[in-house]
Amino acid sequence: MGGNLSAVRTQVGAGLPSLEGAILFLEDNRGTGLGEVDRSLTQLSRSGALDGVRGIALGQFLGFEQDDGDPTLGGWGVVDVLRDHLHRLGVPILGGLPAGHGDDPPTIPIGTEAAIDTAAGTLTVQAAVR
Secondary structure: EEEHHHHHOOOOOOOOOOOOEEEEEEEEEHHHHHHHHHHHHHHHHHHHOOOOEEEEEEEEEEOHHHOOOHHHHHOOHHHHHHHHHHHOOOOOOOOOOOOOOOOOOOOOOHHHHOOEOOOOOOEEEEEOOO
């Protein structure tokens, strides 16, 4: 389940399906900056939308490289914001997947069975059509 972080967040209270038992895939591209990622994750967490998530798969977060180490942001980058929010869930987190808004992104079927293996660094997703 999942997709673009900003789009997922806007579905809270407006039709976001239960994420219980799901591996949540998230990616985003820089809009207004790290604060937007922080607000999105805060809203998802406080709404209870992340309750029962079984794993997190993180794709590309494009454009945030310019924030890394910025002293006006406390030296934090997007990885720090993601870690700060997501580690609290106590579930496996796999980052660095080459999926999102980048060039030639792979298609990731949403709503199919999947398995995450952080030790091997893999996300295995079943075909959407059998």
